Amino acid sequence: MPLVRIDLRRGKSAAYKKAISAGVYQALREIFGVPENDRFMVVTDRAEEDFLYEQSYLGIAHGADFVMLQITVSDTRSVEQKQALYARIVELLSKNPGIRPQDVMINLIDVGKENWSFGNGIAQYLV
Amino acid sequence: MPLVRIDLRRGKSAAYKKAISAGVYQALREIFGVPENDRFMVVTDRAEEDFLYEQSYLGIAHGADFVMLQITVSDTRSVEQKQALYARIVELLSKNPGIRPQDVMINLIDVGKENWSFGNGIAQYLV
Amino acid sequence: MPLVRIDLRRGKSAAYKKAISAGVYQALREIFGVPENDRFMVVTDRAEEDFLYEQSYLGIAHGADFVMLQITVSDTRSVEQKQALYARIVELLSKNPGIRPQDVMINLIDVGKENWSFGNGIAQYLV
Numbered sequence: 049m050p051l052v053r054i055d056l057r058r059g060k061s062a063a064y065k066k067a068i069s070a071g072v073y074q075a076l077r078e079i080f081g082v083p084e085n086d087r088f089m090v091v092t093d094r095a096e097e098d099f100l101y102e103q104s105y106l107g108i109a110h111g112a113d114f115v116m117l118q119i120t121v122s123d124t125r126s127v128e129q130k131q132a133l134y135a136r137i138v139e140l141l142s143k144n145p146g147i148r149p150q151d152v153m154i155n156l157i158d159v160g161k162e163n164w165s166f167g168n169g170i171a172q173y174l175v
Numbered sequence: 176m177p178l179v180r181i182d183l184r185r186g187k188s189a190a191y192k193k194a195i196s197a198g199v200y201q202a203l204r205e206i207f208g209v210p211e212n213d214r215f216m217v218v219t220d221r222a223e224e225d226f227l228y229e230q231s232y233l234g235i236a237h238g239a240d241f242v243m244l245q246i247t248v249s250d251t252r253s254v255e256q257k258q259a260l261y262a263r264i265v266e267l268l269s270k271n272p273g274i275r276p277q278d279v280m281i282n283l284i285d286v287g288k289e290n291w292s293f294g295n296g297i298a299q300y301l302v
Numbered sequence: 303m304p305l306v307r308i309d310l311r312r313g314k315s316a317a318y319k320k321a322i323s324a325g326v327y328q329a330l331r332e333i334f335g336v337p338e339n340d341r342f343m344v345v346t347d348r349a350e351e352d353f354l355y356e357q358s359y360l361g362i363a364h365g366a367d368f369v370m371l372q373i374t375v376s377d378t379r380s381v382e383q384k385q386a387l388y389a390r391i392v393e394l395l396s397k398n399p400g401i402r403p404q405d406v407m408i409n410l411i412d413v414g415k416e417n418w419s420f421g422n423g424i425a426q427y428l429v
Contacts, residue, residue, distance in 0.1 A: 051243070051245060051282050055344050062224045065224065065225070066224070069227050083232070083233070085229035085231060085232045086229075086232060087227055087228060087229055087232075088227070088228050088243060088280065089226075089227040089228075090182050090219070090221060090225060090226055090227070090243070091221075091224070091225040091226075091227070092219075092225065092344070092346075093225075094344060094345075097316045097319065097320070097345070098319070098344060098345040098346065098347075099343075099344055099345075100323050100341055100342070100343040100344070100345070101341060101342050101343075102339035102340075102341050104339060105337070105339045105340060105341075105420055106337070106420055106421075106426050108420055108421035108422060108426075110421065116305070116342065116344070118305060118374070120245070120282060120284065127416045127425075127428070130416050130417065130425060131416070131424075131425050131428070134419040134423040134424065134425060135423035135424070136423070137423065138419075138421075138422065138423030139423065149421060149422045149423055150421040150422055151421065152419070152421060152423070153342065153419065153420055153421060154418070154419040155305050155374060155413070155417060155418055155419075156413060156417040156418075157284060157374065157411060157413055157417070158413065158414070158417070159282070159283060159284055159285065160285070162254045162257050162258070163257065163282060163283040163284070163285070164281070164282055164283075165261040165265075165279070165280065165281040165282075166232055166233055166235055166280050167232075167233075167235035167237065167265075167276060167277040167278065167279060167280060168235060168265065168276045168277055168279075169261040169262035169263070169264065169265030169266065169276055169279070170258075170261065170262070171254075171257060171258050171261060172233050172235075174254070174258070178370070178372060178409050189351040192351065192352070193351070196354050210359070210360070212356035212358060212359045213356075213359060214354055214355060214356055214359075215354070215355050215370060215407065216353075216354040216355075217309050217346070217348060217352060217353055217354070217370070218348075218351070218352040218353075218354070219346075219352065220352075247372070247409060247411065284411060286409070286410060286411055286412065287412070289381045289384050289385070290384065290409060290410040290411070290412070291408070291409055291410075292388040292392075292406070292407065292408040292409075293359055293360055293362055293407050294360075294362035294364065294392075294403060294404040294405065294406060294407060295362060295392065295403045295404055295406075296388045296389035296390075296391065296392030296393065296403055296406070297385075297388065297389075298381075298384060298385050298388060299360050299362075301381070301385070
């Protein structure tokens with residue numbers, strides 16, 4: 049069910065972006081237990097002027113590879129699961145495509161399970 | 176009040192996209208009872224590499240016309256209303272522009288009525 | 303912590319867009335008390351056909367400079383703070399870059415403080 053919006057600086061290859069989405073998907077599978085093929089993501093390349101973040105926030109240095117992940121999910125996960133998800137995403141993206149842990153920002157939006165329809169006009173998680 | 180984000184594969188005509196937004200608006204009017212002219216939508220054309228979904232999820236086959244609708248609304252609707260909204264959107268989009276029911280994904284984000292300002296710096300739904 | 307999505311009609315200069323983001327940041331600093339350098343924003347230029355709003359809603363006239371702000375924030379603000387935020391954003395944007403108060407739409411999405419990671423895979427607001 050997650051709907052993932054990935055924003056990053058323009059200029060990355062398709063393979064680089066594919067590695068990001070693959071890592072996020074794997075972490076969601078492992079930590080949140082999302083079903084196989086539950087992958088719904090959009091990627092947006094941003095010009096520098098349209099992608100604003102500071103070089104340092106809370107003592108964390110953000111560089112040119114900064115990536116912003118906004119993930120809408122059902123509200124069934126614990127705080128511990130969320131913490132584990134952040135750690136796993138960062139671990140996977142540091143391996144491939146090789147993004148520094150400092151450069152991965154994650155925000156979750158929680159919604160009820162009745163807030164999803166994956167086709168046919170049916171709220172699949174209710175039935 | 177809904178703020179609607181429409182994502183779809185690049186290459187559709189303006190008329191095709193207009194039909195999608197018109198159908199979503201009509202369904203919101205009929206089922207959620209939103210006021211006339213309460214239409215705030217953004218449409219984003221996506222390259223194939225930037226729009227990720229599986230060809231099948233939960234037994235639902237997704238094709239090239241897959242469209243992802245993320246709708247932020249006030250948290251005043253029942254589960255039954257949400258179910259009716261999904262069904263009505265799919266019905267309208269299957270008529271015009273002719274999207275298969277399987278290809279319409281919908282996600283709702285609920286927010287409080289104090290979370291909206293439509294201009295002038297005022298929270299109109301509170302006054 | 304806010305994650306701000308700014309949508310506006312294509313054709314504005316980088317300076318114009320920078321003034322919007324600066325005004326939103328200043329208002330968030332003053333009214334919501336967000337920390338210094340807590341600025342995470344994406345700006346999307348929209349073709350007219352992909353940016354849909356009515357010329358009038360609730361008696362508020364929307365023109366070509368209409369800007370849509372969707373701000374994801376932690377759920378720790380009162381209704382009064384939200385109202386003050388709307389008023390201050392509009393005030394600042396009317397000064398620079400000179401947007402009419404009617405043309406500023408704001409929507410807030412509230413999330414828990416555990417829903418944020420700003421790098422290193424850690425939920426910074428929990429620790």
